Amino acid sequence: MNPGIDLEQRFVETLVELGLTPGVAKTIWLPIPMLLMIIGATVGVLVSVWLERKISAAAQQRIGPEYIGPLGILAPVADGIKLVFKEDVVPANTDPLLFTLGPIMVVIPVFFSYLIVPFGQNILITDLGIGIFFWIALSSIAPIGLLMAGYSSNNKYSLLGGLRAAAQSISYEIPLALAVLAVVMMSNSLSTIDIVNQQSGYGILGWNVIRQPIGFLLFWIAALAECERMPFDLPEAEEELVAGYQTEYAGMKFALFYLGSYVNLVLSSILVAVLYFGGWDLPIPATMIADWINVDPNNAIFELVTAGLGLVMTLLKAYFFLFLAILLRWTVPRVRIDQLLDFGWKFLLPVGLVNLLITAGLKLALPFAFGG
Amino acid sequence: MNLAEGVQLVTLIILSVMMIGAALGVVLFENIVYSAFTLGAVFISIAGLYILLNADFVSAAQILIYVGAVNVLILFAIMLVNKREAFKPLPRRWIRKVSTAFVALALFTLLATMVLQTNWAVDLSLSPPASSVETIGIHFFTDYLLPFELASILLLMALVGAVVLARRETIIGEETAIVGEEPAPVLELPERPKEPIA
Numbered sequence: 272m273n274p275g276i277d278l279e280q281r282f283v284e285t286l287v288e289l290g291l292t293p294g295v296a297k298t299i300w301l302p303i304p305m306l307l308m309i310i311g312a313t314v315g316v317l318v319s320v321w322l323e324r325k326i327s328a329a330a331q332q333r334i335g336p337e338y339i340g341p342l343g344i345l346a347p348v349a350d351g352i353k354l355v356f357k358e359d360v361v362p363a364n365t366d367p368l369l370f371t372l373g374p375i376m377v378v379i380p381v382f383f384s385y386l387i388v389p390f391g392q393n394i395l396i397t398d399l400g401i402g403i404f405f406w407i408a409l410s411s412i413a414p415i416g417l418l419m420a421g422y423s424s425n426n427k428y429s430l431l432g433g434l435r436a437a438a439q440s441i442s443y444e445i446p447l448a449l450a451v452l453a454v455v456m457m458s459n460s461l462s463t464i465d466i467v468n469q470q471s472g473y474g475i476l477g478w479n480v481i482r483q484p485i486g487f488l489l490f491w492i493a494a495l496a497e498c499e500r501m502p503f504d505l506p507e508a509e510e511e512l513v514a515g516y517q518t519e520y521a522g523m524k525f526a527l528f529y530l531g532s533y534v535n536l537v538l539s540s541i542l543v544a545v546l547y548f549g550g551w552d553l554p555i556p557a558t559m560i561a562d563w564i565n566v567d568p569n570n571a572i573f574e575l576v577t578a579g580l581g582l583v584m585t586l587l588k589a590y591f592f593l594f595l596a597i598l599l600r601w602t603v604p605r606v607r608i609d610q611l612l613d614f615g616w617k618f619l620l621p622v623g624l625v626n627l628l629i630t631a632g633l634k635l636a637l638p639f640a641f642g643g
Numbered sequence: 644m645n646l647a648e649g650v651q652l653v654t655l656i657i658l659s660v661m662m663i664g665a666a667l668g669v670v671l672f673e674n675i676v677y678s679a680f681t682l683g684a685v686f687i688s689i690a691g692l693y694i695l696l697n698a699d700f701v702s703a704a705q706i707l708i709y710v711g712a713v714n715v716l717i718l719f720a721i722m723l724v725n726k727r728e729a730f731k732p733l734p735r736r737w738i739r740k741v742s743t744a745f746v747a748l749a750l751f752t753l754l755a756t757m758v759l760q761t762n763w764a765v766d767l768s769l770s771p772p773a774s775s776v777e778t779i780g781i782h783f784f785t786d787y788l789l790p791f792e793l794a795s796i797l798l799l800m801a802l803v804g805a806v807v808l809a810r811r812e813t814i815i816g817e818e819t820a821i822v823g824e825e826p827a828p829v830l831e832l833p834e835r836p837k838e839p840i841a
Contacts, residue, residue: 298646369680400774401699408703411711415683418718422676434722437715444711461776 278393304396308385316533320347322590323597330601354529357522362425365519369423374520374527376416380409381534388541389463391551391581402462403455406542407448410497413531414440417506417516420528424519432515435608436506439496442615443503447493449623450486453630454479454546457642467550469642475554480547482641485626487547489619491592494539496615498532501600505608536596537589544588551581655695662688676721683714700775 279300286296321336321344328335336343361367384406389395399405414437421433455461457479458469470477480487496503507515517528544550553560557577566573606614634641665688668681686709693702733739772778783791 294646399699400776401703404700404703404707408707408711411707411715412687414715415680415710415718418715418722419680422718422722430722434719437719441712441715 308388308396309382312382312385312534312537313530315537316530317347317351319533319537319590319593320350322593326594326597327601330598351526354526355523359522359524362519364425366423366425369419370519371524373416373420373423373516374524374531376419377413378416378527378531378534380412381531381538384409384538387463388538389467389545389550390585391578392464392468394551394578394582395464398462398464400462402460402464403451403466403542403546404461406538407444407451410535411440411444413535420520421516424516426519428512428514429516429518432506432512432518435512436499436516438608439499439503439505439611439615442612443493443496443619446489446615446619446623447497449620449627450483450490450493451546453483453486453627456627456630456634457482459642463545463550467545467552470549471552472556474552474556474559475549478547478549478552483547483626483630485622486630487543489623489626490546491543493615493619494543495596495599496611498536498539498596500536500596502603502606503611504605505611536593540589540592540596541585543592544585548588550588551585553577553580553584651695654691658688658691658695662692676718679714679718679721682717683710686710686714698775700779 282300282303283293283296286299287293291299324346325335325343336346339345339349361370386396387399387402387405389398417436417440418433421429421431421436424430454466458466460466460469466479470479495501499506505515506512507517512518517525520528561567561570561573630641662685665681665684669678669685672678672681686705690702690705690710693699693705
C-alpha cells in the first residue's frame with residue numbers, strides 16, 4: 272500500500288523551513304484540519320439542502336428554487352441567513368436552560384463524528400483505533416438532546432416527538448451496530464482507514480457491498496431511521512405531531528436542529544460509501560491505471576492526482592446515497608410507529624444476527640475472500 | 644511541562660470539577676428530570692477520564708452503554724410516567740436519615756482508606772498497548788473467561804425476564820360476539836389476563 276501524501280508532514284516541514292520550531296509548527300497545524308472539516312461539513316449541508324429542494328421539485332415536476340443565484344444555488348444560504356436573523360422565541364412556561372441545551376446536545380456529537388471520516392489514506396483528522404465504534408457511541412448521545420428538547424418545550428406534541436425519536440434511535444442503533452460489526456469482522460479492525468484498505472486493490476470487485484449485500488441493506492435502512500428520513504420520520508410526522516420536538520423552536524435553535532439533521536445525513540452517506548463502497552477507492556485500481564499510462568505508481572504528481580480523485584470519489588459516492596435518500600422521501604410512504612418498532616426489533620435485529628453468523632462462518636471457510 | 648501535558652492537566656481538572664458538580668446535582672436537584680440529565684453529564688465526564696487514561700475503547704463503551712442506553716431509558720421511564728406527587732411526611736423519618744448517613748459515611752471511610760493505602764506509584768516506562776480493543780479481547784477469552792461468560796448468562800436471563808414481563812397473550816379461536824342478526828366482526832383479540840406474580 273502506498274502511503275499517499277502526508278499533508279501534516281509537508282505543512283510542518285514548510286513552517287520549519289520558514290524558521291519556526293517543530294513544536295510551534297505542529298501547534299499551528301493542529302486546529303487547521305478541524306476547521307477545514309467543520310467548514311466542509313457545513314458546505315456539504317448547504318449543497319444537500321439545495322439538492323433536496325431541486326430533486327424534490329423534479330420528483331413533483333416543478334422547477335424548484337430558480338432566481339436566488341444561478342439555478343437557485345444560493346437558496347440554502349438565504350434560508351440560513353433568514354434563520355440567523357429571526358427572533359429567538361422562548362415560549363411561556365418552558366424550561367429555558369434545557370430548551371437551549373437540547374439543540375446543542377443534538378448538533379455537537381454529529382460534528383464530532385467527522386473526526387473519523389476518511390477522504391484518503393492520510394486525509395482525515397485522526398485515525399482512532401476505535402474508529403467506527405466512536406461514531407456509533409457518539410450517535411447514541413443525540414436522543415438525550417431530543418428528549419431534552421421535547422420535555423422542556425411544555426408541549427404535548429414536542430414530548431411525544433422526543434419520546435418517539437429516542438425510541439426509534441435506540442431500536443435502530445442495534446441493527447446498525449450489527450451491520451458494522453460484520454464489516455469490522457472482515458477487516459479485523461475498527462479503524463475506518465483499515466476498513467477501506469481491506470476493500471481496495473481489486474477496484475469495484477473488492478468493495479464490501481459484494482461480500483456484504485445484506486449488511487449494506489441493513490445499514491442503509493438503519494441509517495435512514497437514525498437520520499429520521501422520510502419512511503422513518505415519525506418524530507416529526509407533520510400530520511400527527513405538528514413538527515414533533517421542533518414544534519416550539521424558532522430562529523437559530525431551530526436552525527441547529529435543521530443543520531444537525533442534514534449533517535447527520537451527509538455523514539451517514541459518507542459512511543455508507545466508506546463501509547460498503549470502498550471509500551476513496553477508484554472503481555478501477557489506481558495501480559492498473561498507472562500501468563496503462565506507463566507511470567510509476569509512486570510518482571508525486573500521480574499520487575496527488577489519485578488523492579484528489581479519491582476525495583472526489585468519496586464525495587460522489589456519498590452524494591449518490593444522499594440522492595437515493597431524497598428520492599426515497601418522495602416514493603415511500605411513512606410507516607406507523609408500531610410498524611416501525613416491529614420492523615426494527617422483529618425483522619432487522621434477527622437478520623443482523625444471522626448476517627453476523629454467516630459472515631463469521633464464511634470468514635472461517637473462505638479466509639482469502641472474507642479477511643482471514 | 645510541554646503542551647500535551649498542560650492540556651492533559653487542564654482537561655483532568657475540568658473533567659473532575661464537571662463530574663463532582665454533576666454528581667452533586669444528581670443528588671440535590673428536587674426535579675427528578677434534572678437529576679437524570681445531570682447523571683448523563685456524570686457518565687460523559689467519566690468517559691473523558693477514561694480517555695485520559697488511554698482507555699479509548701472503554702470510554703466509547705461507557706458513552707454507548709451508560710449515556711446512550713441506561714440514561715436514555717431512565718429519562719424515558721420518567722417522561723412516560725410523568726407523575727408529580729408530594730412526598731408524605733413519614734413518622735420516624737429520622738431513622739432512615741440516620742441509617743443512610745451511617746452507610747454513606749462507612750462507604751466513604753472504606754474508599755478513603757483504600758485511596759490512602761494504595762501505592763499509586765505507576766511504572767511510567769510501560770507504554771500503553773497499541774490497540775486496547777485487542778488487549779481487552781485477549782483478556783476476555785483467556786484469564787477473564789469465567790466472569791465474561793457469567794455476565795453473558797446474566798444478560799440472557801435479564802432478556803428472557805423482560806420478554807416474559809412484556810409479552811401479551813391473546814386467546815385465539817374464541818366465539819365471536821353476536822350483535823343482532825349478524826356476527827359482528829372481531830376487531831381485536833381478547834387478551835388473556837396475566838397470572839399474578841407470586
